[in-house]
Amino acid sequence: MTQQTNGKYLIGVDLGGTNVRAAVSDKTGRLLGDAREPSYAMSGFDITAGQIIKSIRGAMAAAGVSDSQLAGIGMGVPGTIKPKQGIVVWTPNFHEDWANANVVDPIRGDFGAPVFIGNDANVAALGEYWFGAGQGVNSLMMFTLGTGIGTGLVMDGKLWVGESEGATEFGHQVILADGPRCGCGRYGCLEALAGRTAIINRAQRKLHQGRDSLLLGMVNNEFPAITPALIAEAAGKGDAVSVETLAETGYYIGLGVANVITGLSVAMVVIGGGVSGAGDALWQPMMRTISANTLVQYLEVCGIVPSRLGDDVGIMGGIGLAMQEAAPNNRQPTTVNHQPT
Ligand SMILES: [Zn+2]
Numbered sequence: 001m002t003q004q005t006n007g008k009y010l011i012g013v014d015l016g017g018t019n020v021r022a023a024v025s026d027k028t029g030r031l032l033g034d035a036r037e038p039s040y041a042m043s044g045f046d047i048t049a050g051q052i053i054k055s056i057r058g059a060m061a062a063a064g065v066s067d068s069q070l071a072g073i074g075m076g077v078p079g080t081i082k083p084k085q086g087i088v089v090w091t092p093n094f095h096e097d098w099a100n101a102n103v104v105d106p107i108r109g110d111f112g113a114p115v116f117i118g119n120d121a122n123v124a125a126l127g128e129y130w131f132g133a134g135q136g137v138n139s140l141m142m143f144t145l146g147t148g149i150g151t152g153l154v155m156d157g158k159l160w161v162g163e164s165e166g167a168t169e170f171g172h173q174v175i176l177a178d179g180p181r182c183g184c185g186r187y188g189c190l191e192a193l194a195g196r197t198a199i200i201n202r203a204q205r206k207l208h209q210g211r212d213s214l215l216l217g218m219v220n221n222e223f224p225a226i227t228p229a230l231i232a233e234a235a236g237k238g239d240a241v242s243v244e245t246l247a248e249t250g251y252y253i254g255l256g257v258a259n260v261i262t263g264l265s266v267a268m269v270v271i272g273g274g275v276s277g278a279g280d281a282l283w284q285p286m287m288r289t290i291s292a293n294t295l296v297q298y299l300e301v302c303g304i305v306p307s308r309l310g311d312d313v314g315i316m317g318g319i320g321l322a323m324q325e326a327a328p329n330n331r332q333p334t335t336v337n338h339q340p341t
Contacts, residue, residue, distance in 0.1 A: 007071035007113065009063070010322040011056055013121070014314025015077050017041045017093035020048075023057040024063035025316040027071070027323060029131045033062030041094045046095065049106045049244065056111065067274065070113035072326025074318035076123030077103065082165050083118050116325045119166070120314060122159055127317030128270045129154045132308040138266040141260050142307075143170070144321065145275035148183070149191040153264070159324070168339075170207025171195070175255050190256040194249045196275060199228045203245040213241035228275050235281035246281040246301045253282075254289025257304070261290070272307030 009032070014021045016039060023034035035058025037051045054072065060066070073215060079091030085105030104115045118126070125134075125142035134140040144150040149171030153160045161167050172184050179188025180198065192198055198244040204223050207213060214234040219225035235242035255268055277283070283306075290304060309316050 007069050010071055010319045010326070011059065011073040011113075012315040012318025012320075012322065013052060013056065013073065013075035014123075014318060015039060015048075015075055016120075016314075017051060017078070020052050020055045020130075021124050021315055022052075022059040023319065024059045025158075025319045029316065029319055032287035033059050035059040035062060044057060044095045044100050045097045045203050048098075049103065052103075053107060053110050056107070067111050067113070070111060072322035073107060073111065073113055073115045074123070074321030074323075075103075075107075075115070075117050075327065076120035076314050076317055076321075077117055078120045080166055081117055081119045083116065083161065084165060086115070086117060088117070100226060106192045109166075109197070114322075114326050116321050116338065118159065118161075118317075118321055119150070119152070120144075122161065122168075122315075123317035123321055124150070124272060124313045125152025125154050125270070125317070126267075126320035127309050127313045127315075128161055128272070128307060129157075130320035130323065131316045132313065133270045133305045134268050137303075139264070139266040140268045140270060141168075141170075141264065141266045142270040142272060143253070143276075145194070145258065145271065145273035147196045149256075150273075151260075153266075155264075155266075159321075163324060164266045170260055173256055175252055185202040190252060193252040194256070194275075196228055199231065199245060199249050200226050200277065202248060203231050203241060205239045206245065211241050214239040215241060228278060229253055231279065232278035236279060243281050246278055247285040249275075249278075250282045250285035251289050255293060258293035259292045261294045261298050261302050268305065270305055270307055272313060276306060 010025050012023050019036050022037040023038045024032045035055050037055040039051050040047050080089040085104050088098055088101050091098050097160050108115045121144045124144050128134045129140050140154045142152045149169040151168045153168045172189045174188045175190045176188035181187055181194045182189035182192035201227055218230050231242045231245055235246050
């Protein structure tokens, strides 16, 4: 099948463990309609594939777009992806029959348009590059801070996935030798030091030491109820335990970002994901650490900025992927049409 059609419209899909969201745009990235469905991730591949198709159908109905008008569909999927084969090697929080499943074929079969997939963190980087904070730069690294720490690299205007097709994974750079065990099985990865669980553990350890904190009242002394959002809220009120927790977390993230800038000399680092919303208590220690640990000539030419697309980064990244792969003649969006919702 040819990878190019005469269609005018692009579809971006953001597949998550809870919801799947789809959106239709024109070739400048202007959103024309979107839809959201539960992904039923643990119910099996066929059911979730059906939900993906349903969300795309919903977005197309909202936009008034038909199958023959589609240029391409791009989708971000959490986990390990083989984009060229359209295969999901492994994805967390989905039914086991997703292992090595080809997710491209059923979608292409339903719509007759080319379908492209990528790791969700990589797709997020494409979203910021085409439609968000990274418009106009030549190289960009995105860190998505959440349960895990995902990264995506755009170099010379193209997503870099390396020989394995799985790059980049700077969340698994080792930051602290003999540090805590990571989900990948190794020790001291950035994700093990600054992922969601690490942040919560850090705050809980301080409370177990008997320290007083606003957090105790906020969770009614139920330590498992502590979340990064609550820690950020308490830090904003000057709570010492929370301020320290985020400062230590920001330090580790800063080291990870400094290593990347020193290694790649990218023009921009975009910091996104839920944890990135923790505010100055996280951001300032992170920036201080980056400044102190990056070669100055690289730092001078690198912007370090928050995500501009927020929750829309997944669908906009899917649209960027579809545009890059299916409509390569239109590589520069002519206007900035994204409106944060
Ligand atoms: Zn790791």
